[in-house]
Amino acid sequence: MLRISKLTDYAIVLASHLANAEGPWSSPRLACETNLPKPTVAKILKALCRAGLVSSTRGVTGGYTLARSADAISVGALIEAIEGPIAVTECTDDHAETPCILEGDCGLQANWQRINDAVSAALDSIPLSAMAGRSVLTLVQLRTPDSASAKRT
Amino acid sequence: MLRISKLTDYAIVLASHLANAEGPWSSPRLACETNLPKPTVAKILKALCRAGLVSSTRGVTGGYTLARSADAISVGALIEAIEGPIAVTECTDDHAETPCILEGDCGLQANWQRINDAVSAALDSIPLSAMAGRSVLTLVQLRTPDSASAKRT
DNA sequence: AGAAACAGGACCGGGAAGGTACTGTTTTGG
DNA sequence: CCAAAACAGTACCTTCCCGGTCCTGTTTCT
Numbered sequence: 001m002l003r004i005s006k007l008t009d010y011a012i013v014l015a016s017h018l019a020n021a022e023g024p025w026s027s028p029r030l031a032c033e034t035n036l037p038k039p040t041v042a043k044i045l046k047a048l049c050r051a052g053l054v055s056s057t058r059g060v061t062g063g064y065t066l067a068r069s070a071d072a073i074s075v076g077a078l079i080e081a082i083e084g085p086i087a088v089t090e091c092t093d094d095h096a097e098t099p100c101i102l103e104g105d106c107g108l109q110a111n112w113q114r115i116n117d118a119v120s121a122a123l124d125s126i127p128l129s130a131m132a133g134r135s136v137l138t139l140v141q142l143r144t145p146d147s148a149s150a151k152r153t
Numbered sequence: 154m155l156r157i158s159k160l161t162d163y164a165i166v167l168a169s170h171l172a173n174a175e176g177p178w179s180s181p182r183l184a185c186e187t188n189l190p191k192p193t194v195a196k197i198l199k200a201l202c203r204a205g206l207v208s209s210t211r212g213v214t215g216g217y218t219l220a221r222s223a224d225a226i227s228v229g230a231l232i233e234a235i236e237g238p239i240a241v242t243e244c245t246d247d248h249a250e251t252p253c254i255l256e257g258d259c260g261l262q263a264n265w266q267r268i269n270d271a272v273s274a275a276l277d278s279i280p281l282s283a284m285a286g287r288s289v290l291t292l293v294q295l296r297t298p299d300s301a302s303a304k305r306t
Numbered sequence: 307a308g309a310a311a312c313a314g315g316a317c318c319g320g321g322a323a324g325g326t327a328c329t330g331t332t333t334t335g336g
Numbered sequence: 337c338c339a340a341a342a343c344a345g346t347a348c349c350t351t352c353c354c355g356g357t358c359c360t361g362t363t364t365c366t
Binding site for chain 1: 155156157159162165166169228232236239240241242243244260261264268271272275276279283284285
C-alpha cells in the first residue's frame, strides 16, 4: 500500500478547490461541493489553519482561504499538516521509542533515511497549483544515479 | 506519516540478513538473529515465498534462501510482496470501490497516478544489495524538471 | 519411524482512522 | 443590542486493519 490517509486525500481535494476559486469559502459549502461530510471538512480545514496553510475569517460572511499562493503550498506540506512529519519507517521517525532491534549498526536505517528524504523532497517540490491544474506534464521525475547495476524486478 | 507497515519493515530486515549470508536459514534461526517473534518471521517468509522472492526447502535441514541475487530483488518488490501493489491514494488503487467523489474529471487522479508511479519506480530501482550493504552513497535522487516555478514550502 | 522445518489456515486483541456531537466564541446584519 | 451564521475546540464512539499467536497438516532428512 504505502498509502496516505483518507483525511489527507480529502485535504488535497479541499485545498485544490480553494486554489481554483477566490474569496472565502465556508466549510459547509465546501462540504457540499466535494460531497464530503461537513464535520470532516471542518476538521481538516481547522488542521490546515493551524498549520498556517489556510486562513479563516469568522462571522456570518466568513470562510476559509488559502493563506498563500497555490504555487507556494506544496503537496508535502499538506500531507505533513494532516499526518505529521513524513516517516516511511519507524527508524526514520524522530521520536522512535523502539531504538531499533539491530542497534544502530545496521546499515538499513541510513538507507531508509535517504529514501525518506527523497520521497519527502519529491512531495515538497510539487506545488498545489500543479495538482489543482488540469494539464500537468511531468510532476516528478526520478533519477537513480547508481542504479546501473540495479536490475529492476 | 506515509509509513510502510511494520511487517514490511521486518521483511526488509529479514531479506537483508538472507542477502548477507549464504545457505538456507531456518525461520527460527532468523527470528533469533533479528530478535523478532518466530511466528511473525514465519508469516513474512511465507509471504515472500509466495511472491517468488525467496525459495524454501523443507525437511530437517531446510530453510529459506533468496530466490535470486540480491541485486535482482528490489525494495519495491519486497514492499509489494507484503502489502500489495503500491497505491498512495485510493484513486491510484486499481480496484477502488469508491469511484472517486469527483467523478473522473478531477485532475487530481492523474496527478496522483504520476506521483504514485514516481515513488513506485524509485523503490523498484533500489536493489536489496544496496540496502543490505553498509556504505551506500546515493540511493535515489529526485529531479523535478518543471519545479522551477515551485517555491518549496 | 521420528524429529525438524515449512505450509496454511483460523483467531484475536489493540490502536488508529474516520466520523459525530456538543459547546463555545466571533462577526455581521437588522 | 440581539439574533443568526460561521469558525474553534474538545470529547466521544464505532469500525477496520495491523500485528501477533496458535494449531494442524505436509515434507524431508537422519
